[in-house]
Amino acid sequence: MSGLDETAPAGLLEAFWQYETALMANDLEALDRLFAPGADTLRGDAGGILVGHDAISAFRRGRGGAPKREIVDVLVREIAPDAAMVIAVTAPATGGRGQQTQLWRLIDGAWAVEVAHVSLPAPAVNPTVWRIVGTPLVAGADVPELASQTIAVKDLFDVAGYATGGGVPAYLAEAAPATRTAPAVAALLASGADVTGIARTDEFAYSIAGKNPHYGTPPNGAVIGAIPGGSSSGPASAVALGQASIGLGTDTGGSLRVPASYQGLWGLRTTHGAVSVEGLLPLAPSFDTVGWLTREAWLMRAVATTSLDLGQQVLPPANRFAVSSALTAQASPGVRAAFDDAIARLGDAGVVDDLVDVDLGDIDALFETFRTVQGAEAWATHGAWIEKHPGALGADIAARFAWASTISSEAEARARVALAAARLEIERVLDGRTLLLPSASSVAPSTTADAAANEITRASTLRLTCVAGITGRPALSVPALTVDGAPVGLCVVGPRFGDLGTVITGAKLHGELVDR
Amino acid sequence: MSGLDETAPAGLLEAFWQYETALMANDLEALDRLFAPGADTLRGDAGGILVGHDAISAFRRGRGGAPKREIVDVLVREIAPDAAMVIAVTAPATGGRGQQTQLWRLIDGAWAVEVAHVSLPAPAVNPTVWRIVGTPLVAGADVPELASQTIAVKDLFDVAGYATGGGVPAYLAEAAPATRTAPAVAALLASGADVTGIARTDEFAYSIAGKNPHYGTPPNGAVIGAIPGGSSSGPASAVALGQASIGLGTDTGGSLRVPASYQGLWGLRTTHGAVSVEGLLPLAPSFDTVGWLTREAWLMRAVATTSLDLGQQVLPPANRFAVSSALTAQASPGVRAAFDDAIARLGDAGVVDDLVDVDLGDIDALFETFRTVQGAEAWATHGAWIEKHPGALGADIAARFAWASTISSEAEARARVALAAARLEIERVLDGRTLLLPSASSVAPSTTADAAANEITRASTLRLTCVAGITGRPALSVPALTVDGAPVGLCVVGPRFGDLGTVITGAKLHGELVDR
Structure with missing residues (x-):
C-alpha cells in the first residue's frame, strides 16, 4: 500500500489533516466547514446513509464525538484539479482497522468533503442487541x-x-x-x-x-x-x-x-x-x-x-x-x-x-x-x-x-x-x-x-x-x-x-x- | 434518500448495472473489464484495502463469488464529464444493509471503477473467530x-x-x-x-x-x-x-x-x-x-x-x-x-x-x-x-x-x-x-x-x-x-x-x- 501520495492537489492533504484534527477534537464548526454545503453531500456508515450537509451536521451534534483513532495510511487519487479521493486506513484505539473513503471538492478555493463512506471494525458482538x-x-x-x-x-x-x-x-x-x-x-x-x-x-x-x-x-x-x-x-x-x-x-x-x-x-x-x-x-x-x-x-x-x-x-x-x-x-x-x-x-x-x-x-x-x-x-x-x-x-x-x-x-x-x-x-x-x-x-x-x-x-x-x-x-x-x-x-x-x-x-x- | 439520479452521465448507470449483474453471476472477465486497469485501482472492505487491478482480480478469483444481494438504492454524484461517484445501498440476502461506494471513470470511452469501498452488515458473531x-x-x-x-x-x-x-x-x-x-x-x-x-x-x-x-x-x-x-x-x-x-x-x-x-x-x-x-x-x-x-x-x-x-x-x-x-x-x-x-x-x-x-x-x-x-x-x-x-x-x-x-x-x-x-x-x-x-x-x-x-x-x-x-x-x-x-x-x-x-x-x- 502506498504512503502519502506525492501527486495530491495543493492544499488537499492540509484539509484532510484539518478534518482529522477537528474530528478527534469534536470541533463541530470545523467539521461543518470541511463538509460541502448543500443537499447533495452524503455520508454513509454501518448505520445507513445521511444525505445533505444539515443531516450530517445534526448527526455529529447528536453523537458526542467520534471514536478515537489514528490514521495509519493515506492514499490519494486525483480526479481533476478540483476533485480527488482520499482513502484512509484508520486504527481505532480499541483495535482493528477501519476505512474512510472521501471525495473532496475544491469549492470557492477551499477543499470540502462531498461524499464520505466510513467503516469501523466490527465488535465481537453488539452488546445493545x-x-x-x-x-x-x-x-x-x-x-x-x-x-x-x-x-x-x-x-x-x-x-x-x-x-x-x-x-x-x-x-x-x-x-x-x-x-x-x-x-x-x-x-x-x-x-x-x-x-x-x-x-x-x-x-x-x-x-x-x-x-x-x-x-x-x-x-x-x-x-x-x-x-x-x-x-x-x-x-x-x-x-x-x-x-x-x-x-x-x-x-x-x-x-x-x-x-x-x-x-x-x-x-x-x-x-x-x-x-x-x-x-x-x-x-x-x-x-x-x-x-x-x-x-x-x-x-x-x-x-x-x-x-x-x-x-x-x-x-x-x-x-x-x-x-x-x-x-x-x-x-x-x-x-x-x-x-x-x-x-x-x-x-x-x-x-x-x-x-x-x-x-x-x-x-x-x-x-x-x-x-x-x-x-x-x-x-x-x-x-x-x-x-x-x-x-x-x-x-x-x-x-x-x-x-x-x-x-x-x-x-x-x-x-x-x-x-x-x-x-x-x-x-x-x-x-x-x-x-x-x-x-x-x-x-x-x-x-x-x-x-x-x-x-x-x-x-x-x-x-x-x-x-x-x-x-x-x-x-x-x-x-x-x-x-x-x-x-x-x-x-x-x-x-x-x-x-x-x-x-x-x-x-x-x-x-x-x-x-x- | 434519492432514487436514481437523473443527472448521471451517459452510460454510467448501464455500466453500474452491468457490474452488478456480473458480480451476482461471478462473471470474472466482466468484473475485470469493469475495474480500471493499472496499479492505482483500489478496493477496500472489512478485510483491508487491495491496491492494483491485478490484486483485486486475484481476490475475486479466490473467493468463489460475492454474497448474494439486491441493490435497494442508488445515488449518483457527477464530478466531471468523465468521473462520477455511484453510492449504492445493498440488501444482502442474509438480511441487513450494506453500502458500496464507487468512483467511476470514463476511460477510452468505457466506464470503469477506479476506487471501491464495500461494507457488509456485521454478523451476530464471526464464527471463524x-x-x-x-x-x-x-x-x-x-x-x-x-x-x-x-x-x-x-x-x-x-x-x-x-x-x-x-x-x-x-x-x-x-x-x-x-x-x-x-x-x-x-x-x-x-x-x-x-x-x-x-x-x-x-x-x-x-x-x-x-x-x-x-x-x-x-x-x-x-x-x-x-x-x-x-x-x-x-x-x-x-x-x-x-x-x-x-x-x-x-x-x-x-x-x-x-x-x-x-x-x-x-x-x-x-x-x-x-x-x-x-x-x-x-x-x-x-x-x-x-x-x-x-x-x-x-x-x-x-x-x-x-x-x-x-x-x-x-x-x-x-x-x-x-x-x-x-x-x-x-x-x-x-x-x-x-x-x-x-x-x-x-x-x-x-x-x-x-x-x-x-x-x-x-x-x-x-x-x-x-x-x-x-x-x-x-x-x-x-x-x-x-x-x-x-x-x-x-x-x-x-x-x-x-x-x-x-x-x-x-x-x-x-x-x-x-x-x-x-x-x-x-x-x-x-x-x-x-x-x-x-x-x-x-x-x-x-x-x-x-x-x-x-x-x-x-x-x-x-x-x-x-x-x-x-x-x-x-x-x-x-x-x-x-x-x-x-x-x-x-x-x-x-x-x-x-x-x-x-x-x-x-x-x-x-x-x-x-x-x-
Missing part, C-alpha cells in the same frame, strides 16, 4: 422444516443452561441457570432452527421504546438514528440487521408489533393462550403473548405453522374487514395518510371489498382499562422484587412501576369488569371481522426525541395496540406502509385462533401493496 | 489492575459452565460443562479483566496454521487474505481485530508466537511450568505452555505480572544476547534481511552490544527430536479418543495424528534422551544469554497457498520455534519487523523464569526499532 451469542448457542434438531434459520431469543424465555435476565442486570445477577428450555423456544428448535443467542429487552418488557438504560439502545435497522421499538428490541434489531432470521419475543401491549413497525419487519402477536408461556418471565399474564419477528412473510408462516397448536380451531383467511376511524385518528397525519391510501388501494384492487368502519367505543377509556389491569398485574409480578432492589431499574421504568404500585384493588377490580365488558363489546361490533389499523402511531422516533414527545407517541401507539390486548386477538404487523421513507406497519387483527389465516391475509395485502 | 461470546461471558473482579480489558479464551481452557471443545466438534458434543475455571483464566478474572468469549483453535491445537476445517479460517487482522497462524488462531484474530484486548492461548511448538508474528501482535510463550496447566486440554505436556497475545507491550507486561507466580525467580532484563546464523537461515530471504537489519540497527544503537553467534547443533536433528516427543505425547493424549471417532478430524490433522501413532516406544525413548541432551547443550552454549531469532520463517502465507508450500513454511518455522520448546524457555514475539508491509515477529527467547525480564527486553528492542 445481544446478551450472549453462540455459533450456535443451541443447535436445533436435524429436520428440514426450519433448517438454517437462526433465532434471537428475547431475554425473557428460559434457555436451559442460561439464566434469564429480563433486561435488568440486578435481576440477572441473582438468576440461576434455567434447567428447562421454554416450550416456545423448544418448538423452534424441534423444527430445525438454531438459537443464535439471547437478545435484549426493555426492563421487564414494560415499554414499547427499546431504550434499555443498562445495555444501551439497539440500532434501528431501517431508520438511522431512530429507536428500535420494544420491548422485543434485541430480537427485532437482530432480525433487521441480518444477525438472526427469527426473533422470538413477547407482546403484552405492542412489544412485537411496535418494533416490527419501526424496523420494517413482519411481527406477529399470537392469540392469547395459543402459545405456551411456560418458562417465560411474565409481565401481565392477562395480556402476555408469545410471537415472532421475521424479514419475510413465508418464514413467518412457517414459524407460526410449526409453533401454534391450534388443533381444530384453525380459521380461514379473512374476507370481511373493519377499520375504526377513531382508532386511526390516534396516528400522526403522515401515518394516517399512508394507511388511508393503502386501504383505498386495497379497496380499488378488490382485495378488501367487504369493509365497514366500526365504533369500538371510547378509545381513551379502552386504553385506561387496559393499562390499569396491565399495571396491576405488572406490579403483582415484579413489585416485591423491585421493592427489595431500590435503584435496580432506570428512571423511566421505575416511574412506570411506581405508578403501577398505586393502583388500588378497587380500581383494579373496576378495570377488570370494564375489560370483560369491552372484550364482549368489541367482538360484538367486529362480528368476526378482521380489523385493519396502523401498527404504531408514528414512524420510529429519533433516539434524541425529548421525553414529552416520547410520552405522546407512546400514549397514541398504545391506544392503537391495546385493542388486540383487550380482545386477546392475534395481530400481525405487515411491513406495507412508508412515511417519508421510514417504515410503518399495517396491522391485521384477526379473530382469536385465526393466527394462521391472519398471516395469510397479511401476506395477501402485502402482495397487493408492495410487491405489485 | 469465536465459539461463544457474552457481554461479558464471565465478569472479572472489581479491581483496577486489568479493569476494562477483555479476554478471548482459546477453546482449550475450562470456563465454568461451558464445555471445552478443543476445536473439534465431535469432542465438544461429548464434553460436559466444566465445573471449575482453569487457573490461567481465573488469574486474569481476579485481576479485573472480563472474559468476552471462547475463541477458536486448530483441532486439538496440533497446528501452527490456524485453518480449522469445521469452523473456517479466522481472518488475519494484518494481512488481507492470509492465514491467521495457529493454533491460538481465534484469540489472535480477536485481538488483532479489536474484538478482545487479551488473547489467552497455549504454545507447544509455536502456537502463540506464530499467530503473533503473522498478525503483528505481542505474543508470549511463558517458561514451561511457570503458569498452571490445570483445566487445560493438553497436547504434549513436555512442551505445553500458557501465554498471551496483546496489541500493546504495556498490557503484555501487566498480564504477565498478574499471572506469573515467579516467586524469587524473577530475573532482570537481558544485557547479553545471542543469535544463531544456522537458525536464521531457516527463514525466507525477506525475513532474514529484515531480521539482520534489525540486529544491525540494535547493535548500532548500542541496545544490543554484547552479542554472539552461537552454534546450537544440528537444527534438523533438534526439530526431529522435538517433533518425535511432541507426536508421541500428542498420541498418548488424544489417540484413544481419535481411534474411537473416525472421521472426527479434518484430513491434515488426522494425517498428523496418524503419523504420531506410528512413533514406536523405542523411537520415543531415544528422542527423550536426545531431548534431555539437547536441552543441556543449548543452555551450555547460550550460557544465560537471550536468543534473538525471527518468530516465523515467513510472513503469513495466503489462505490459497498449496499444501506443498505450506508444508515447507511449516517445517522451517517449527525449526525456529522448537528451540524454546526444547529448552522450556520463555519466548516473546515482538511486532518489530515487516517484509513488504506484512508483519513478522522478532522473537526474544529469554532464560527460564526470565519471563518478565523478557517482556521488558522485548519492549526495549521494539522501542528502538519501531517507535524511534
